[in-house]
Amino acid sequence: MNRPGGWWGRKSTPAKVETYTRWSFHLIALIEFMVVCGPVIEHAASRSAALLLALTLVHSVGCAVTASRALDWLRGQRERPSRTLWLFGVVTAVVAVVALLVIEHGPGGKDGAGAAGAVFAIVTAFGTGVLALGVRGRRSVLLTVAGFALGAGTVSLLLGRPAVVALLVTLVVLAGGGFSAFTSLFSVWLLNAVYELDEARETRARLAVAEERLRFGRDLHDVMGRNLAVIALKSELAVQLAQRERPEAVTEMIEVQRLAHEAQREVREVVRGYREADLAGELAGAHGVLTAAGIDCTVTGPTGGLPAPVQSALGWVVREAATNVLRHGDARRCAMTLTVREGRVVLTVENDGVPQSGGSGRGSGLVGLRERLAEIGGTLRAGPVGDGSFLLTVDIPLPSHSGEAHPAVHTRLSVSEATP
Numbered sequence: 001m002n003r004p005g006g007w008w009g010r011k012s013t014p015a016k017v018e019t020y021t022r023w024s025f026h027l028i029a030l031i032e033f034m035v036v037c038g039p040v041i042e043h044a045a046s047r048s049a050a051l052l053l054a055l056t057l058v059h060s061v062g063c064a065v066t067a068s069r070a071l072d073w074l075r076g077q078r079e080r081p082s083r084t085l086w087l088f089g090v091v092t093a094v095v096a097v098v099a100l101l102v103i104e105h106g107p108g109g110k111d112g113a114g115a116a117g118a119v120f121a122i123v124t125a126f127g128t129g130v131l132a133l134g135v136r137g138r139r140s141v142l143l144t145v146a147g148f149a150l151g152a153g154t155v156s157l158l159l160g161r162p163a164v165v166a167l168l169v170t171l172v173v174l175a176g177g178g179f180s181a182f183t184s185l186f187s188v189w190l191l192n193a194v195y196e197l198d199e200a201r202e203t204r205a206r207l208a209v210a211e212e213r214l215r216f217g218r219d220l221h222d223v224m225g226r227n228l229a230v231i232a233l234k235s236e237l238a239v240q241l242a243q244r245e246r247p248e249a250v251t252e253m254i255e256v257q258r259l260a261h262e263a264q265r266e267v268r269e270v271v272r273g274y275r276e277a278d279l280a281g282e283l284a285g286a287h288g289v290l291t292a293a294g295i296d297c298t299v300t301g302p303t304g305g306l307p308a309p310v311q312s313a314l315g316w317v318v319r320e321a322a323t324n325v326l327r328h329g330d331a332r333r334c335a336m337t338l339t340v341r342e343g344r345v346v347l348t349v350e351n352d353g354v355p356q357s358g359g360s361g362r363g364s365g366l367v368g369l370r371e372r373l374a375e376i377g378g379t380l381r382a383g384p385v386g387d388g389s390f391l392l393t394v395d396i397p398l399p400s401h402s403g404e405a406h407p408a409v410h411t412r413l414s415v416s417e418a419t420p
């Protein structure tokens with residue numbers, strides 16, 4: 001089953017931002033040509049208009065191609081497109097020079113010169129912004145913008161324009177190109193920041209899993225290390241006594257047997273403590289991990305007064321839900337509701353992030369939860385509902401001797417939660 005929303009809905013948040021950034025640069029290239037069309041068609045002579053529009057169209061296509069390849073390079077998907085950058089820089093310079101020549105010698109009078117001036121300003125600004133994507137470092141960007149500005153002023157002087165006009169041209173190109181370069185680089189910085197945040201979220205989830213594994217390994221080592229060392233020593237002593245036909249060998253082996261049973265009991269206690277999840281503790285843990293992921297969720301219902309096996313099972317549901325949203329979902333909000341009525345406790349978790357792997361609810365994590373819930377007579381249902389939402393429902397009967405659970409105080413926690 002595909003995620004709702006089609007092509008766009010199946011993308012992760014960083015991929016959406018990258019797609020938006022790429023198409024923004026393509027749209028800017030189209031805007032460049034559309035902005036130039038107005039003054040050129042209205043004021044320039046027919047031959048000059050055709051030449052300026054043709055050159056601007058070539059430059060707009062070059063903007064789109066160069067920006068796309070520069071973004072690939074910045075994302076580490078290809079080598080630096082040096083040849084494309086140089087070619088685009090030459091095209092930008094040629095179009096700018098032709099516009100200055102039209103201003104100086106073209107027909108159409110002041111109106112024609114104004115149209116050519118618009119072409120010059122727009123082409124240099126857009127071209128500088130795109131070329132800034134192909135360099136790294138603040139100094140390189142500043143040199144690129146300053147180089148275009150000085151070049152424009154120098155060409156103006158060579159064409160016989162007064163020094164004041166040449167200075168004005170330099171300042172215009174410096175301001176327009178600097179703003180365009182800043183806008184382009186800010187878009188790339190924002191895209192990289194989104195990817196880094198997504199990687200940090202995944203890293204945090206992996207660290208949480210690794211920390212739990214280390215805790216279990218440490219506890220198991222503390223329990224088994226001493227007992228196994230004593231068992232080994234006792235066994236060696238019993239072997240030596242048996243070789244000498246000493247009756248104390250039986251006593252030592254009895255002690256070994258006792259130590260083995262003791263170690264077995266302690267291991268069961270460690271595993272039981274690892275398997276038993278506290279509901280309140282799991283909610284607090286999910287809050288700490290998922291809040292950092294930017295998922296807004298509200299938890300409503302009693303978190304205490306339930307039998308220990310029920311709390312443990314619900315705690316595991318919360319743990320699995322939090323893990324799955326970090327790995328599979330793209331949720332922005334979640335509602336968790338815990339209700340106790342007629343001798344049953346019902347937990348529902350609903351969010352707007354359907355797992356990218358599908359919404360069948362047949363993952364290995366859910367299978368394990370169903371097996372755990374079956375031991376206490378509980379059931380689990382999970383699947384997509386509505387418009388892009390995912391609902392998980394857990395229904396557990398309360399032990400008959402406990403009656404209906406006491407109506408614990410309903411609390412609302414600002415918790416980041418999720419679904420499988």
